Amino acid sequence: MGAARGSPAGPRRLPLLSVLLLQLLGGTQAAIVFIKQPSSQDALQGRRALLRCEVEAPGPVHVYWLLDGAPVQDTERRFAQGSSLSFAAVDRLQDSGTFQCVARDDVTGEEARSANASFNIKWIEAGPVVLKHPASEAEIQPQTQVTLRCHIDGHPRPTYQWFRDGSPLSDGQSNHTVSSKERNLTLRPAGPEHSGLYSCCAHNAFGQACSSQNFTLSIADESFARVVLAPQDVVVARNEEAMFHCQFSAQPLPSLQWVFEGDTPITNRSRPPHLRRATVFANGSLLLTQVRPRNAGVYRCIGQGQRGPPVILEATLHLAEIEDMPLFEPRVFTAGSEERVTCLPPKGLPEPSVWWEHAGVRLPTHGRVYQKGHELVLTSIAESDAGVYTCHAANLAGQRRQDINITVASEHLCPEGQGGVEGNPGLGVMDRGFPGAHRRPSQFWALWVESIHYQELE
Numbered sequence: 001m002g003a004a005r006g007s008p009a010g011p012r013r014l015p016l017l018s019v020l021l022l023q024l025l026g027g028t029q030a031a032i033v034f035i036k037q038p039s040s041q042d043a044l045q046g047r048r049a050l051l052r053c054e055v056e057a058p059g060p061v062h063v064y065w066l067l068d069g070a071p072v073q074d075t076e077r078r079f080a081q082g083s084s085l086s087f088a089a090v091d092r093l094q095d096s097g098t099f100q101c102v103a104r105d106d107v108t109g110e111e112a113r114s115a116n117a118s119f120n121i122k123w124i125e126a127g128p129v130v131l132k133h134p135a136s137e138a139e140i141q142p143q144t145q146v147t148l149r150c151h152i153d154g155h156p157r158p159t160y161q162w163f164r165d166g167s168p169l170s171d172g173q174s175n176h177t178v179s180s181k182e183r184n185l186t187l188r189p190a191g192p193e194h195s196g197l198y199s200c201c202a203h204n205a206f207g208q209a210c211s212s213q214n215f216t217l218s219i220a221d222e223s224f225a226r227v228v229l230a231p232q233d234v235v236v237a238r239n240e241e242a243m244f245h246c247q248f249s250a251q252p253l254p255s256l257q258w259v260f261e262g263d264t265p266i267t268n269r270s271r272p273p274h275l276r277r278a279t280v281f282a283n284g285s286l287l288l289t290q291v292r293p294r295n296a297g298v299y300r301c302i303g304q305g306q307r308g309p310p311v312i313l314e315a316t317l318h319l320a321e322i323e324d325m326p327l328f329e330p331r332v333f334t335a336g337s338e339e340r341v342t343c344l345p346p347k348g349l350p351e352p353s354v355w356w357e358h359a360g361v362r363l364p365t366h367g368r369v370y371q372k373g374h375e376l377v378l379t380s381i382a383e384s385d386a387g388v389y390t391c392h393a394a395n396l397a398g399q400r401r402q403d404i405n406i407t408v409a410s411e412h413l414c415p416e417g418q419g420g421v422e423g424n425p426g427l428g429v430m431d432r433g434f435p436g437a438h439r440r441p442s443q444f445w446a447l448w449v450e451s452i453h454y455q456e457l458e
Contacts, residue, residue, distance in 0.1 A: 045123030053101035127151030128213035158202035192221035224308035231315035248303030322348035343391035
């Protein structure tokens with residue numbers, strides 16, 4: 001009986017307990033649900049991106065993000081936008097890794113995590129062209145292998161294009177090989193024909209970039225003419241000598257030729273009529289004697305090696321010249337004042353030098369009366385400063401000069417009966433002249449107590 005009575009009771013308890021457990025378990029699973037989960041995606045370096053996350057829960061939940069398990073802090077570049085994570089500019093270094101959206105019920109402590117998501121960030125970054133082999137430029141020799149590396153990097157792996165002096169290099173040429181995987185250009189063997197400026201460009205799904213710094217490869221060939229001494233421009237006076245120096249080196253020795261004004265060759269055996277006094281020396285120097293105006297012009301020194309293009313150097317022969325100087329007007333200065341007189345240098349080649357002289361003596365660059373640049377400067381002018389001052393200008397073509405007469409007007413006490421208007425002897429001011437100068441009619445001023453009167457004297 002006991003068993004019979006207990007049999008119906010057993011089945012009634014078990015379903016009730018099972019239902020409660022199922023309800024409890026079912027409630028836990030359905031409490032926080034991700035409506036949208038973040039997903040892995042392609043992104044471009046420096047561009048915008050968004051990882052979406054939307055949560056549904058019976059109560060308020062707190063949503064935050066993890067990157068490789070660490071909480072993500074909001075910045076101006078990367079920040080929460082609702083429950084999603086927004087990127088103003090994706091960064092391949094700071095945004096590489098695994099992102100996860102986390103929703104947490106702060107009351108119950110319940111937490112749910114989304115699926116993992118990451119970026120496939122596409123980027124490209126410029127870099128220089130550098131020498132990979134040999135270790136230094138000093139070790140580069142003709143007929144040795146030279147390898148250059150293009151330091152442009154990116155994801156996905158870029159495709160590279162090499163250039164020499166701006167012209168693209170094709171992969172099919174026999175004198176070089178290109179390795180996009182290694183980003184290398186190999187010249188095997190390297191010769192003078194490989195000399196030039198090397199650059200590279202690369203492109204991928206992100207875009208294109210070119211080398212930030214290029215590499216200049218210079219491989220000498222002993223048979224190419226190389227400059228040892230280049231001629232310089234020369235300025236000489238008429239009937240003087242002019243010398244141009246020019247030298248080249250090569251193995252075997254290069255030829256050297258002088259040409260005047262483009263098409264007139266100069267040799268010791270054959271000289272044009274206007275260059276009969278020209279001599280070419282064994283060391284390549286060119287001497288012109290008794291230079292005339294018709295000898296002025298452009299001289300070209302041409303060096304030619306056994307191989308390679310000719311090397312052409314130019315220098316110009318100028319005939320010195322100097323023009324006349326403008327005239328000075330006589331000047332009258334007041335004693336005790338400061339005055340300046342500017343000497344305009346004449347046009348000339350080479351540029352004339354300018355200096356001032358007084359009484360045959362060159363003026364100093366400092367003192368009471370001195371020269372400053374092209375100016376004559378007189379300070380605290382005294383009666384003794386009156387006289388003739390000369391501005392000189394000179395260059396290889398000769399010398400020019402111009403005189404200026406300077407008169408100093410000074411105060412003095414007139415002798416009794418002189419310097420005044422009739423019946424008014426008194427204190428006056430009279431100019432001081434200088435011997436031998438061409439003077440204008442002198443002027444005499446009488447100073448009166450009441451006013452100033454002027455009287456011109458012959």
